[in-house]
Amino acid sequence: MGLTSNKVLTLAVLLAVLLFVGTIWLWPRLARQSWKAITGRVGLLIATQIAIFASIGLSANQAFGFYATWADLFGQETSPGVVVDHDPAKGEGPVKVLDTQPVNVPGGSRPATGGQIQKVDIGGKASNIASPAYVYLPPEYFQPQYKNRKFPASVVLTGYPGTAEALIKGLHYPQTAHRQAASGKMQPMILIMMRPTVAPPRDTECVDIPGGPQTETFFAKDLPTAISGHYRVGTKADNWGIIGDSTGGYCALKLAMHHPDRYAAGAGLSAYYKAPIDVTTGDLFHGDKELEQRANLNWYLEHMPPPKTSLLVSSSKTGESNYHDTLKFIDKVKAPTRISSITLDSGGHNFNTWRREIPATLQWISGRLSDN
Template sequence: MGLTGGPFVVLVALLAAAAVVACVRLLPRVGDGTPRQVLLRAGLMTGTQLVLVTAILVMVNSSFVFFASWSDLLGTDNSQANVVGGSAHAAMSPVSPAASIRPARDALSRSVPPNDGRLDSIVIRGPRTGLSAASFVYLPPQYSQPAYRNRRFPVVLVLTPDVRALMTRLRLPAVVAGRIAAGSVQPTVYVMVSPAGCVDVPGGRQDETFLSQDVPVAVAARYRVARDGRGWGVLGDSAGGYCAAKLVLGHSDRFTAGASAAAAYNAPAGDLYGRSTAIRDENDLVWRLRHRPSPPADLLTITGGGNEAQAREFAALIRPPMRGGTLKLTGGGALPTWQRDLPAVLTWLNQRLSAES
């Protein structure tokens, strides 16, 4: 009769019931104070207690299945534990990381002179989210120099609606190369993406996870860049600014510093939160700063592109160990128009990033 099976449980339950009934009925017959009767009473009550507690333990065990069988309980079950399955034996090679980045032809990639570095046009495919994004990756001139062949460079992830304009209008590669040559910015890799969104829709598109997991893993597998958060920063404007702030607030283990010129710090409009106000709150960056600890990261709040009041309210909520700063754009407007302010932003980020040691 199995330890957890119905028959045994019923048996002990019946025995317990019988014991209780017998005890109750027999007790009056051994009610005297004589030693013999006291002994009989003791035996009766103790016996009943033991049967009763055994029944309770058997029933609880049967319900939760702690011990599956008699041999399990007694420790005599020594059946072999064998690992079976496709990956059971010798280590197999991990999923090929190179599959996550595919080169893409684009004339813009030839627009950077070699002295200024190299511009790659790629498509980043996220195996975790199933999402893809076209991207330009700027590599500083030092990337291909022998003296730097063991250096894993810091990265700034740039999130902006119009990535091409970063090259055609802002001339970001030339600006960065100039800063590096002047010694005010360390050699840094820039990954430029136009984000589709920045919310992990419950059960739906995982745009935030694409940026916080898929992109850093893919880039670090393909390029010689820092693999821990101390070497990653993020810069964004408009919806990309919301992303930048969110990545720093929600993934400070991945991004140690950010600069954000968000159009809005609230949760983006739409049915993106699984019909839950609590989830919506978690996506509202002002709510987060009010109700969650500020993480150990740095965030530069950039104002002057509209949204002045909310940006200041947001920045004022930052608490230690998070460190905040503010910068007012001289021009205002979208990131491709930041000719005058970009150097200051790059310098601010640079001071907070480190190459992997």
């Protein structure tokens, strides 16, 4: 059974309850001072605490999507690899569909009613990077009357070290997009859901690292080119948006600002505005001061020509550490850049907060994209 399986969580909770009850039941029998009784008490206490902590950990992992598999949890996940060249000229396109699954909505078993989620590998020729993703195709994509229509698309990025599966199971992006489009609040849109790091376990912060992964190139050039070549998606900036939370939010804002010719809109939920340097990132800039400055979004707004793109930022007055930084970022934006915001009275840096912001974010980005 998989790490994120409800059966695993149920078994862990059941084991914890049984051990707790068993401890209470057996404790009087183990009250003697013999070494066997003492060993029994210690063993029961340790086993009960391990079961309780395992239950809490599994529950938190399901809520926040930290790890997708057991191998990922124990550091054994080594794929997908970096430095994988998918050359269309060799007969295989840069997008390879690995699996399909229905969307968890009424009638979801029929693509023309519920849409479809495709698990894919995306190869990048310019960056020489390959990365997995999930692509949500709306119901209209499969309906005959739309067979010649091109759809707008948005890249959706997790935080670090989140999993792409969490965007489906935890944040419910496909379900929310389906519901919003069905109610007429947004246009049908393709979503490309993935991690912001394309070289796990390293946190690349969507930077073209000197001598390392060219992550910004992958998202700015390879991904849109690959998706537009495989699906009915336009190639103009007005056809493309990008959304993310936390690390993914920083990436979304940066990519929209650095590449307004590719992304007409970028939304950063609970984003920060400067790439951190820590044990997960390593040395991102290798002494390249210009690269480091460009990765600082406040510096970029102050020193570079304002990009012609639309930005959305979110925070909360209580519970988010980026609130004051977000206000400063908004104040620095100058035309022709457009800035919008979502400000909650309270909300932490977590899935519950982002689920409250996602419907409005999808409406906002849909209103700034075109299918022409």
